[in-house]
Amino acid sequence: MESKTISRRDLLKSTGILVVSFSFFGPVAKVLAQGDGLSVDGMDPTVLDSWMAISKDGTVTVFTGKVELGTGVVTALAQIVAEELDVRFDKVFMDSGDTDKAVDQGVTAAARTVERGGVQLRQAAAAARQELLKLAAARLDARPDMLTVTDGVVSVVGNASRKISYGDLLGGKRFNVKISATGNGWDMKVAPQVPAKDPKDYKIVGKSIPRVDLPEKFTGEFVYSQDVSVPGMLHGRVVRPATSLSMPSDVDESSIKNIPGIVKVVREGSFVGVVAETEWAAIQAARALKVTWSEPTLKMPSGPEEVFDYLKNTKSFKDNVVTNRGNLDAAFSQAHKVMEATYYWPFQLHGMMGPPCAVADVRGDKATIWAGTQGPFRTRDAIATMLKIPPKNVHLLYREGSGSYGRLECDDTAEDAALMSRAVGKPVRVQWMREDEHAWDPKGPAQYTTVRAGVDAQGNVIAWDFMDRSFPWTASEGNPLLASSQIGLKPTTAGFLNGAGGGGQIYTFENQKVLAADIPWVQKGDWPLRTSNLRAPGDLARVFASESFVDEIASSQGVDPVQFRLKYLTSDKRITEVLTATVKKAGWTDRPSPVPASSGTKVSGRGVATANRANTMTAAVAEIELDKSTGEVTVKKITLAHDCGLIVNPDGLKNQIEGNIIQGVSRALLEEVQFDASGQKNLDWDSYPVIRFDQVPDIDIVLINRPEMQPLGGGEPSIVPVTAAIGNAIFDATGARLRRTPFTPQRVLAALKA
Amino acid sequence: MAQISLNVNGKARVVDADSSTPLLYVLRDNLGLHGPRFGCGLGQCGACTVIMEGKSVRSCTIPTSAAQNKRIITLEGLGSVAHPHPLQKAFIDEQAAQCGYCMNGMIMAAKVLLDKNPHPSVAEIKHGLNGNLCRCGSHLRVIRAVQRAANSGVKA
Numbered sequence: 001m002e003s004k005t006i007s008r009r010d011l012l013k014s015t016g017i018l019v020v021s022f023s024f025f026g027p028v029a030k031v032l033a034q035g036d037g038l039s040v041d042g043m044d045p046t047v048l049d050s051w052m053a054i055s056k057d058g059t060v061t062v063f064t065g066k067v068e069l070g071t072g073v074v075t076a077l078a079q080i081v082a083e084e085l086d087v088r089f090d091k092v093f094m095d096s097g098d099t100d101k102a103v104d105q106g107v108t109a110a111a112r113t114v115e116r117g118g119v120q121l122r123q124a125a126a127a128a129r130q131e132l133l134k135l136a137a138a139r140l141d142a143r144p145d146m147l148t149v150t151d152g153v154v155s156v157v158g159n160a161s162r163k164i165s166y167g168d169l170l171g172g173k174r175f176n177v178k179i180s181a182t183g184n185g186w187d188m189k190v191a192p193q194v195p196a197k198d199p200k201d202y203k204i205v206g207k208s209i210p211r212v213d214l215p216e217k218f219t220g221e222f223v224y225s226q227d228v229s230v231p232g233m234l235h236g237r238v239v240r241p242a243t244s245l246s247m248p249s250d251v252d253e254s255s256i257k258n259i260p261g262i263v264k265v266v267r268e269g270s271f272v273g274v275v276a277e278t279e280w281a282a283i284q285a286a287r288a289l290k291v292t293w294s295e296p297t298l299k300m301p302s303g304p305e306e307v308f309d310y311l312k313n314t315k316s317f318k319d320n321v322v323t324n325r326g327n328l329d330a331a332f333s334q335a336h337k338v339m340e341a342t343y344y345w346p347f348q349l350h351g352m353m354g355p356p357c358a359v360a361d362v363r364g365d366k367a368t369i370w371a372g373t374q375g376p377f378r379t380r381d382a383i384a385t386m387l388k389i390p391p392k393n394v395h396l397l398y399r400e401g402s403g404s405y406g407r408l409e410c411d412d413t414a415e416d417a418a419l420m421s422r423a424v425g426k427p428v429r430v431q432w433m434r435e436d437e438h439a440w441d442p443k444g445p446a447q448y449t450t451v452r453a454g455v456d457a458q459g460n461v462i463a464w465d466f467m468d469r470s471f472p473w474t475a476s477e478g479n480p481l482l483a484s485s486q487i488g489l490k491p492t493t494a495g496f497l498n499g500a501g502g503g504g505q506i507y508t509f510e511n512q513k514v515l516a517a518d519i520p521w522v523q524k525g526d527w528p529l530r531t532s533n534l535r536a537p538g539d540l541a542r543v544f545a546s547e548s549f550v551d552e553i554a555s556s557q558g559v560d561p562v563q564f565r566l567k568y569l570t571s572d573k574r575i576t577e578v579l580t581a582t583v584k585k586a587g588w589t590d591r592p593s594p595v596p597a598s599s600g601t602k603v604s605g606r607g608v609a610t611a612n613r614a615n616t617m618t619a620a621v622a623e624i625e626l627d628k629s630t631g632e633v634t635v636k637k638i639t640l641a642h643d644c645g646l647i648v649n650p651d652g653l654k655n656q657i658e659g660n661i662i663q664g665v666s667r668a669l670l671e672e673v674q675f676d677a678s679g680q681k682n683l684d685w686d687s688y689p690v691i692r693f694d695q696v697p698d699i700d701i702v703l704i705n706r707p708e709m710q711p712l713g714g715g716e717p718s719i720v721p722v723t724a725a726i727g728n729a730i731f732d733a734t735g736a737r738l739r740r741t742p743f744t745p746q747r748v749l750a751a752l753k754a
Numbered sequence: 755m756a757q758i759s760l761n762v763n764g765k766a767r768v769v770d771a772d773s774s775t776p777l778l779y780v781l782r783d784n785l786g787l788h789g790p791r792f793g794c795g796l797g798q799c800g801a802c803t804v805i806m807e808g809k810s811v812r813s814c815t816i817p818t819s820a821a822q823n824k825r826i827i828t829l830e831g832l833g834s835v836a837h838p839h840p841l842q843k844a845f846i847d848e849q850a851a852q853c854g855y856c857m858n859g860m861i862m863a864a865k866v867l868l869d870k871n872p873h874p875s876v877a878e879i880k881h882g883l884n885g886n887l888c889r890c891g892s893h894l895r896v897i898r899a900v901q902r903a904a905n906s907g908v909k910a
Contacts, residue, residue, distance in 0.1 A: 020828060069853070070852045070854065072852070210846070210849055214845075214846060214849060215838070215842075216835055217851055217855075217857055218838070218842045218846060218851070218854070218861060219789075219829060219830065219832075219835050220787065220788050220828065220829040220840055220858065221787030221830075221835055222854065223788075224788075224791075224855065226788075226791065227782075243797035253802075260772070278772070278775070279779045279783050280770070280771075280772060280774075280779050283795075325861075352889065353793050353799060353853070353855045353887060354792065354793055354801065355792070375826070401853075401855075401870070402855035402856075402889075403852055403853030403855065403889060405889075406790070419829075431792060433795055434798075628874075653848060655849060655852060655892075655895070656852070658892070659852050659890045660891070661891065662891025663889065663891045666891075684796055684798060685794060685796070685799055686792065686886060690887060690889055691891075692884050693880040693881075693884045693893050693897075694774060694881070694884050695878050696880075696894065697892075699894060716785045
């Protein structure tokens with residue numbers, strides 16, 4: 001049989017279901033119960049065998065709880081392991097996101113996968129290499145320090161004929177070795193004492209190795225969560241109107257009696273779904289089913305203005321003080337000039353291209369789920385809680401969805417599918433329709449941000465008082481998702497802080513306070529305004545505020561925006577260097593902003609912004625053109641420098657930065673969720689647009705590599721400065737300051753008139 | 755349900771389906787062809803694009819009955835990992851994707867574009883693909899991939 005995947009468990013015996021084991025870099029392979037002799041303990045991180053296995057042909061299978069979200073991160077993890085083990089990259093197979101096989105390394109999110117998961121895997125691989133050298137030393141009758149490894153073959157230094165391969169050393173057998181592992185998830189420290197390879201010796205890390213998952217994605221052969229199909233599978237669709245949910249007062253099943261192939265209308269609590277034999281029957285039935293909803297107890301706000309007023313006026317339940325230096329009151333009272341501004345950020349969608357999809361097969365007190373969740377273990381536990389079965393009875397197998405930018409930390413479809421499968425006793429595939437996803441996407445929260453600065457007579461900023469008021473994430477980090485909530489599970493947390501970065505703490509002001517306030521929001525998130533982590537959570541809005549405001553101060557003094565910033569960027573040379581690298585690449589010349597008003601209707605401008613997200617430094621220059629008669633903004637070019645410590649895969653990183661920039665331009669120019677008392681209004685791509693080809697700017701990227709540092713996050717920091725840079729460019733071009741996004745033509749025209 | 759004759763990727767196929775079923779679901783569920791993808795079901799994003807009688811078609815919006823006996827090409831019909839079409843190879847060489855979900859639409863639309871205009875300018879590529887949405891922001895790489903395919907001299 002195929003030795004490319006290693007069977008680990010007697011899954012056939014325990015569940016009676018043929019489990020298809022998916023090897024990330026190999027074809028889908030059927031795994032038989034007998035496997036090739038390997039069976040492994042539970043996901044105990046102190047057991048080396050929990051992390052990897054080596055088969056006779058030298059293939060290294062890595063078991064990881066980290067998952068590929070479309071950013072190439074699992075390729076980067078494979079590079080790290082191959083490097084540390086001294087094996088060829090194409091000998092590493094990543095078995096990713098299977099709760100019966102993997103160590104729970106925490107969710108894949110926050111651009112922390114390489115930084116945390118990568119270091120964990122590196123150390124596990126270093127421990128494995130150490131163990132293999134011990135075995136080789138015994139076999140070759142040499143000390144471990146006399147040995148060297150190339151391409152998975154251990155040999156004696158100076159006597160290459162005395163050699164033995166990893167495959168021959170271990171091939172198919174367990175390491176049977178314990179390693180140190182303390183802490184959980186992201187904070188797990190794995191084998192920290194084992195020395196890892198010196199980065200100067202890196203041959204694989206640091207190279208632009210092509211992503212092994214991409215070819216299949218270009219030919220239709222890749223199996224996304226949307227493509228999972230199991231024998232006997234039925235199709236489910238959910239019925240949820242785009243407003244606060246309520247208990248149905250009537251469900252008229254006769255309204256769908258003419259649709260052939262309906263299996264069941266599933267009702268549980270306020271959950272309503274339809275299961276059918278074909279996908280089209282399920283879609284038609286979900287649309288045609290006549291449901292009378294009772295009046296919701298939770299009233300939708302009348303619109304965004306009401307939400308901003310609420311954010312402004314409602315007492316926070318937690319004030320997260322990030323920086324508090326000096327004596328603000330005294331400084332403001334002494335200031336020669338006080339400036340103040342308020343900035344507004346709307347609810348925004350993650351905007352997944354492929355609405356989420358999951359397949360669930362619930363049989364009695366056992367369940368198998370195929371889903372695109374960023375947190376396989378978290379979703380497994382949520383399903384177990386919802387179905388009231390033990391977590392060990394739930395087997396979740398990760399199947400990549402479309403890019404979700406944080407949305408799939410909340411995998412609603414896994415729960416929907418589990419409920420419906422339980423109701424019909426067969427596997428059910430649930431795919432959300434476009435209007436389901438637009439309405440029920442747990443949104444990036446609205447934010448209301450105020451900044452106040454005190455300036456002395458010489459123009460020095462002596463006081464900085466920044467306050468961001470944001471909703472927390474009501475949906476992710478443990479609160480019940482939609483289906484769970486609809487069958488009666490209650491929230492347990494007020495929600496997770498929407499971050500606290502980007503409030504100007506990169507600058508050193510004598511008297512400085514940066515505060516991120518959590519404003520209470522509805523935790524029982526059965527409405528479209530449920531919230532969660534959206535790429536670089538909270539930082540875009542805060543950097544929009546802080547970097548616009550810094551620009552406003554600089555402009556008021558007639559000082560070039562970059563020179564002004566450099567004066568206060570004194571705490572960390574890395575951010576100074578990233579800013580200077582960006583402006584150099586962009587050909588920035590010193591001058592104050594705005595440019596003198598020109599007479600034509602088409603004007604151009606440039607803006608700069610800089611940010612630190614999770615210790616990755618970025619700076620962006622935006623060059624725009626603006627049509628004063630229509631208010632239309634065209635972003636011509638974005639230049640961005642990026643410092644994320646050690647770069648694992650330069651082209652992979654560039655790919656991510658381009659994506660972040662383009663998504664950032666989209667969010668800055670186009671995107672806001674619209675709603676009123678009747679519900680959410682924009683439910684498709686016409687009404688909530690995202691950027692198109694004709695709006696995409698040119699992009700210039702400068703990568704700064706620091707091999708002496710750990711690898712830091714690359715999946716999201718580069719989206720952070722983009723909005724502020726564009727806003728500052730609009731100001732530069734017109735003298736009009738926009739403090740609310742998106743920068744729609746209407747808002748631009750209104751600002752020009754003001 | 756009815757028996758419907760289709761011509762998909764050069765093969766005659768017969769499916770048993772409700773003739774009003776959008777072609778997308780028949781291709782995916784009845785024929786197991788996962789190249790075309792569900793993105794919106796509204797004809798807005800292009801993820802479901804197939805080529806029908808040489809024209810690009812949003813398979814989520816046309817009933818299977820309208821596809822009867824027409825020549826349909828899906829992504830699988832262009833090539834495979836083992837034997838990629840020059841367009842697919844160009845996308846691989848440019849690493850022109852992030853999550854990859856929109857790529858069916860990009861490649862099929864690019865094929866139709868290059869069939870008509872073998873050497874498009876950047877502006878023509880942008881215009882030709884402007885109806886295809888990508889949330890990850892792979893646009894610039896897609897443009898480079900289409901240019902690469904065009905420059906390879908092989909008419910796609």
